[in-house]
Amino acid sequence: HRAKVLVYLPRGYSSQKRYRLLIALHGWGHAPEDFRQHTSLAAHADRQGLVLVLPEMGKTVYETRFYPETRGRWGAIPGARWIGEVVLPFARERFAVSKDKADTAILGYSTGGRGAVVVAQRYREFSRVISLSGTYALLELPAALGESKIHAAVFGDLVKHAERWRLDDGVRPDLRAALDGVQLVLAHGGQDKVVPPSQLEVMERFLGGERSGAKLSTRLEEKAGHDWPFWDRAMAWALEDW
Structure with missing residues (x-):
């Protein structure tokens, strides 16, 4: 499988x-060019000495598996595996980046925010995970919501295949320890009509308890929605101390 990757040095x-x-x-x-057009991410990279790697992922939900019912695969390899097994090694091989976990982070917004968490849980190479307006608890999404429908296109019907939805859930108890020691930076808009703000609350409960070893920082911006102005502000906040 081949896919484009936008790189900023x-x-x-x-x-x-x-x-x-x-x-x-x-x-x-969406597309990686959206970061360039709508955010100040490149300015943060210049200021903080970051190499940015932005893969083109099409219509993925950053799944870990495909199924017979999967419609419209983004590519030949499930999205989460592509990031962890192809994009990360590619970046480390091709560019002058540190291979230390402490110097490696992953960021995403909307479905990409979910992807950042899913990838970090399964590939323990990231010291910081930044998720903006992410979907974490798949089984709590209203069935009529578009966010639920795009996951059904990969996993199949929730009622028939709930175990598949649980497999890729961001709040699996057996994967809680995978984020021990990781800095989780989560932000959500209080007026988000695409991904309910309750998803942030679920993640706060999941990672904020005594059983969690993650370092959690969260922000709920009450008047913000599911849009670029919010994501740009949230990226600045999430990167300011890294």
Whole structure:
């Protein structure tokens, strides 16, 4: 399988140095160019010495498996596996980036926010996970919501195949420990009509208890929606101390 990857090298980039790596995941049906057009991510990369790797993922939900009922696969390999097994090794091999977990982060918005969590749970190579307006608890999504429908297109009907939805859920108890020591930075808009703000509350309960070893920072912006102005602000907040 081949897919495009947009790469941004910080100002003054030198192959003799080692930079921190940030993989950024776009939302369902979006493109990596959207980051360039709508955010200040490149400015943060210049200021903080980050190599940005932005894969083109089409209409993926950052799934870990495909099924006979899967309609419209984004590519030959499930999205989460593509990031963890292809994009991350590619970035480390081709560019002057540190291979240390402490210098590696993953960011996503909307479905990409979910993807950042799913990937980090299964590939323990990231010290910071930034998820903006993400979907975490799949089984709690209203069936009529578009976000639920795009997952049904991969996993099949929820009633018939609930175990598949649970497999890729972001709040699986058996994967809680996978985020121990990881800095989780989550943000959501209080007026989000695409992904309910209650998804943030679920993740706060999941990672905020005594059984969790994750380092959790969250922000609910009451008047924000599911849009670029909010995501741009949230990215600045999420990256300011990294």
